[in-house]
Amino acid sequence: MxxxxxxxxxxxxxxxxxxxxxxxxxxxxxxxxxxxxxxxxxxxxxxxxxxxxxxxxxxxxxxxxxxxxxxxxxxxxxxxxxxxxxxxxxxxxxxxxxxxxxxxxxxxxxxxxxxxxxxxxxxxxxxxxxxxxxxxxxxxxxxxxxxxxxxxxxxxxxxxxxxxxxxxxxxxxxxxxxxxxxxxxxxxxxxxxxxxxxxxxxxxxxxxxxxxxxxxxxxxxxxxxxxxxxxxxxxECNCSKNRFGSAIISLGESEIRDMIEEDGGAEAQCHFCMEKYNYSVNELESFIDEINS
CATH class of the missing domain: 3.55.30.10 (Hsp33 domain)
Structure with a gap:
């Protein structure tokens, strides 16, 4: 029911x-x-x-x-x-x-x-x-x-x-x-x-x-x-890969470059629903391009 x-x-x-x-x-x-x-x-x-x-x-x-x-x-x-x-x-x-x-x-x-x-x-x-x-x-x-x-x-x-x-x-x-x-x-x-x-x-x-x-x-x-x-x-959770992506962009270019060089990517997890979102090096580099555009 x-x-x-x-x-x-x-x-x-x-x-x-x-x-x-x-x-x-x-x-x-x-x-x-x-x-x-x-x-x-x-x-x-x-x-x-x-x-x-x-x-x-x-x-x-x-x-x-x-x-x-x-x-x-x-x-x-x-x-x-x-x-x-x-x-x-x-x-x-x-x-x-x-x-x-x-x-x-x-x-x-x-x-x-x-x-x-x-x-x-x-x-x-x-x-x-x-x-x-x-x-x-x-x-x-x-x-x-x-x-x-x-x-x-x-x-x-x-x-x-x-x-x-x-x-x-x-x-x-x-x-x-x-x-x-x-x-x-x-x-x-x-x-x-x-x-x-x-x-x-x-x-x-x-x-x-x-x-x-x-x-x-x-x-x-x-x-x-x-x-x-x-x-x-x-x-119901309203998290999404785009939302976490925006949060990563807000960290700034230096932080994102550290993710690329030290971790070869990034992973974010929602506290509310435990969903995980992975970001490749290419995706992180596109975030840097967005910051600098």
């Missing part, structure tokens, strides 16, 4: 909601980066949050999520956009620990409990919007919840989950974001809190086969939800 995201309103428009299944998307990231289970859970949760945040954008807008904790996986960088496309990487992908005290992957230990969560939005204007908050738990979902409360001042509940198979492949991944709009009454808030307290972990619900729509029905009550639309979600 393909990954997709749904947008919804609930309780007569007083609540905004997003839910997504990202099993295949996180699975592709796991394969490309060969992440071990705990690193997979951290990166997968972050990518799931980022793709829902991207769905709140419009047109060609895009954003970058940076999770920079003091744990051994190092910084994670995730890009997403308004089209359901997301890509991401973790600095140290081969990190894994025993399950924590409640039997879950120990994401907090991998990410760390000190550091920052930064969101940079490119809304097509001269300046980017940047919001940054301290990491409050390292479990990712709580950190995004805190980001919304502090940086965007929108009361939100963020749920994220990733289950990993014994062979390191991704069994289930997905999440939700529930946001209270101005004027939400106390009764509605109480209903949502009660449902959140009773529900199973989101990863378990996705493993059981619940769709993104059904996730929202679990949290908000089917009778209260109005599904607005859905959107396919996928791992």
């Amino acid at each position: 393909n990954d997709y995201l749904v947008r919804a309103l609930a309780f007569e428009g007083s609540v905004r909601a997003f839910a997504v299944r990202t099993t295949g998307t996180v699975g592709e990231a796991q394969q490309r980066h060969q992440t071990w289970p705990t690193a997979s859970a951290a990166l997968g949760r972050s990518m799931t949050a980022a793709v829902m945040m991207g769905a709140m954008l419009k047109g060609d807008d895009k954003l970058t999520v940076k999770v920079e904790g003091n744990g051994p996986i190092g910084p994670m960088i995730i890009d997403s956009n308004a089209k359901g496309e997301v890509r991401g990487y973790v600095t140290n992908p081969q990190v894994h620990f025993d399950l924590n005290s409640v039997g879950k992957l120990d994401v907090r230990r991998a990410v760390g409990t000190e550091g920052t969560l930064t969101i940079v939005k490119d809304l097509g204007m001269r300046d980017f919007f940047t919001g940054q908050v301290p990491i409050v738990s390292g479990e990712i979902a709580e950190d995004f919840t805190y980001y919304y409360a502090i940086s965007e001042q929108v009361p939100s509940s963020v749920g994220l989950g990733v289950l990993v198979n014994p062979d390191n492949s991704i069994l289930a991944a997905g999440g939700f974001i529930i946001q209270l709009l101005p004027g939400t009454d106390d009764e509605t808030i109480t209903i949502i809190e009660e449902h959140l307290n009773k529900m199973e972990p989101v990863s378990k619900l996705i493993e059981r086969g619940l769709t993104p729509e059904e996730l929202l029905f679990e949290i908000l009550g089917k009778e209260n939800v109005q599904i607005l639309n859905e959107m396919p979600v996928q791992f």
